[in-house]
């Protein structure tokens with residue numbers, strides 16, 4: 241393994257990133273667009289970018305991910321990609337018949353200065369967009385930000401285009417999902433249903449990237465937020481955004497455009513973040529919390545209490561996306577675990593503040609960093625300095641886990657070597673139990689594998 245040569249000496253780096261803890265913007269834009277019903281994501285750039293983005297999503301979700309590309313050649317790279325996109329729009333509507341094309345840019349099209357808004361407007365003016373069909377766009381240059389930024393930019397693009405304000409206020413709440421799995425989107429809808437709050441979830445990749453085997457291929461599966469639902473969001477009572485990084489831009493856009501007030505809460509990962517989400521939703525919908533939800537909460541608290549002895553004091557290294565790992569870190573500290581090393585390749589100035597709020601008193605020794613140089617190398621070096629009991633993050637952590645012989649729980653994007661994330665949620669109280677089960681399984685498997693014979697236990 242190449243990583244065996246990693247040393248514990250951390251050197252200040254200004255430009256170099258080694259094994260980034262993030263991926264590129266258009267992947268997020270593509271994922272957000274797939275959560276709209278009848279939408280075909282379109283990559284304005286070269287075929288290579290589009291292939292990579294599609295394959296990254298396909299490998300994670302184990303579903304075929306469709307997207308089209310402007311298919312830049314040397315000529316378009318020099319003279320601009322307008323002609324390619326105009327032709328692509330005509331061809332896509334004629335051949336693939338989507339309701340919506342969601343165009344995102346790439347490093348190349350951004351570098352040469354293509355203006356997506358201007359090209360799409362020209363396509364409309366020239367009648368290349370059939371009646372009743374739509375094009376949305378987002379700028380997603382991958383030399384800044386991360387896949388989370390791309391997701392947020394596309395979500396903003398969707399909200400800029402669809403919601404409309406009429407005189408008829410609707411008794412419904414907009415739920416803007418941060419980047420979570422299809423299973424989580426399904427769970428968010430179940431939780432809103434338990435509360436009896438009518439909601440519009442945007443985007444919604446359930447029944448898009450977790451479709452059943454039916455024997456026939458559907459280019460546009462039955463899931464995804466529908467156009468009428470997106471239009472109606474302009475008349476909702478309130479917007480709740482799940483995750484500052486993924487949803488704030490869209491929530492602000494919707495407020496500015498349609499005067500729908502918003503509140504941003506964490507993605508409901510773990511006990512307290514789920515409490516905050518449920519309370520926010522109950523308050524916005526003016527409903528009380530049903531006993532069935534209180535029972536779910538109680539079951540999570542019960543598992544934590546039962547298994548606390550295995551969790552107490554365990555040192556954890558975590559990497560991933562801010563909206564996902566911030567509530568997870570809070571959850572770990574609630575179980576008396578110690579998240580000591582934290583990296584996220586996604587930039588954002590609130591990261592340090594949020595982590596500090598959670599950890600400054602309970603885990604003062606924690607090291608954390610976000611942005612381009614907050615990479616897997618840095619996390620490995622910290623682990624070399626003083627080891628941890630557990631690593632939590634996407635598949636790329638398996639190299640460190642193997643080299644250092646540390647238990648590893650896969651969470652985040654991408655997961656390329658396991659299944660389950662599309663089907664078993666990690667949000668909500670039930671999701672909390674799922675996270676606990678994964679953590680305890682990893683810790684106990686390690687104990688079974690490494691304990692001396694005299695302390696090898698049948699019952700744990």
Ligand code: SF4
Nearest residue numbers: 264289292346347382
């Ligand atoms: S980083 Fe840029 S060039 Fe590379 S795949 Fe992503 S968009 Fe394309």
